[in-house]
Amino acid sequence: MNNLKFAIVGCGRIAQRHAKHIKNTQGSELVAVCDIVAAKADQLGAEYGAKAFYTIEALLENEDIDIVSICSPNGLHANHSILSLKAGKHVLCEKPMAISVYDCGEMIKTAEKANKRLFVIKQNRYNPPVNAVKNAIDSGKLGKINSVQLSCFWNRNEDYYKNSWKGTKDLDGGTLYTQFSHFVDLLYYLVGDVKDAKAFGGNYCHEGITEFEDTGVVILKFHNNAIGTINYTVNSYGGNMEGSLTLFGDKGTVKIGGQYLNELEYQKIENFSIDNLPMGNTANNYGQYQGSMSNHDMVYENVVDVLLNDGQITTNMFEGLKTVEIIDKIYNEIEKNG
Known part of the structure; x- marks a missing residue:
C-alpha cells in the first residue's frame, strides 16, 4: 500500500482543516468527500481533487477508500462511524466520539467485529x-x-x-x-x-x-x-x-x-x-x-504511522468512550439538579 486513501464525511468548517492535513501528510491522500448539501461536497471536492458524494451509502460503495474521517455533526458520529466500519473501512472520528455512552459501545463493538481501527481525535x-x-x-x-x-x-x-x-x-x-x-x-x-x-x-x-x-x-x-x-x-x-x-x-x-x-x-x-x-x-x-489548538497534523501523522508502519495509537476508542462517560455523569447530575 503506497498511500492511505481518505474520505471525509461532512464538509463543514472542520472538514477544511482535515482536508488540508490529509494533503500535507506523507502517506495519505484525499480521494472522496461527502455531504448531504451537494454544494459543500462539490466545493471541497473541487478544491482537493476528490470525488464528491451526497450520501454516505454511495461513498462507502467506493472500494478505493481505506479510512473515513468523520466530520459530521456530533449526533451523527456513531451512525456514520458504524456504517463505515461495517463497510470495511478504518475510521478517524472527530470529537466527541458520540453523545451517548451506548453509542460509543456500539462503535467499539463494530470496530472489533470488523477488525478495523477506530481513531478518536484528541488534539490537545x-x-x-x-x-x-x-x-x-x-x-x-x-x-x-x-x-x-x-x-x-x-x-x-x-x-x-x-x-x-x-x-x-x-x-x-x-x-x-x-x-x-x-x-x-x-x-x-x-x-x-x-x-x-x-x-x-x-x-x-x-x-x-x-x-x-x-x-x-x-x-x-x-x-x-x-x-x-x-x-x-x-x-x-x-x-x-x-x-x-x-x-x-x-x-x-x-x-x-x-x-x-x-x-x-x-x-x-x-x-x-x-x-x-x-x-x-x-x-x-x-x-x-x-x-482549541490545531494539532490535527500530528493526529494524521499518527494515523498513517499506525496503519502503514504498525506504530502506536495515541488516542484509541476506549479513551474516546471514557471522555463521553465522564460528560454523561456530569449531565445526569445537571439534569437531576435542574
Whole structure:
C-alpha cells in the first residue's frame, strides 16, 4: 500500500482543516468527500481533487477508500462511524466520539467485529505544555496528584448557533461535548478515571438559542481518590478568556493556561523544572471565533504511522468512550439538579 486513501464525511468548517492535513501528510491522500448539501461536497471536492458524494451509502460503495474521517455533526458520529466500519473501512472520528455512552459501545463493538481501527481525535494531548506535564506525572516528578482545577471560559454568541445544528440536543449534545470535550479528556489523561460527579448548570444567556446549559460547575472524585472541579461557561463577555488546568501534586504544582491550554503559566516542582518548551500550533480559527489548538497534523501523522508502519495509537476508542462517560455523569447530575 503506497498511500492511505481518505474520505471525509461532512464538509463543514472542520472538514477544511482535515482536508488540508490529509494533503500535507506523507502517506495519505484525499480521494472522496461527502455531504448531504451537494454544494459543500462539490466545493471541497473541487478544491482537493476528490470525488464528491451526497450520501454516505454511495461513498462507502467506493472500494478505493481505506479510512473515513468523520466530520459530521456530533449526533451523527456513531451512525456514520458504524456504517463505515461495517463497510470495511478504518475510521478517524472527530470529537466527541458520540453523545451517548451506548453509542460509543456500539462503535467499539463494530470496530472489533470488523477488525478495523477506530481513531478518536484528541488534539490537545499534543500541546507542548500538556505533553511535558504528562511526562512529568508519568515519571513521578509531581508525586501523587491530589486535586485538580479545570477552568473553561469561552464565548459563543448567538451568531455561532444561528442556522446550525449546534445548540440542539440531538446533534450537538451540550456545551461539554462541543466546546470542552478535549478539556475533559485531559482530566482523564493526566489524572485518571472519574468515580463520581456532582454538578449544577444553567442556561443564562442562550435562552431560545440553545437547548442546553451555557454554564456549569462540577465537583469530581477520581478513582485514585484525587478530587477536582470544573468551572465552565460560553458566556465570557466579548471573546474567549481562558482554558486552564491546575494540578496539585504532593511534589509539585503546575498550571497549564492561556486560552487553549497552550502555555505553561506556573510551575513549582521539587528538584525539577519544565524548560525549553517548543512553540505550539496556533488555535483553530473559524472566522468569528477560535477553538482549541490545531494539532490535527500530528493526529494524521499518527494515523498513517499506525496503519502503514504498525506504530502506536495515541488516542484509541476506549479513551474516546471514557471522555463521553465522564460528560454523561456530569449531565445526569445537571439534569437531576435542574
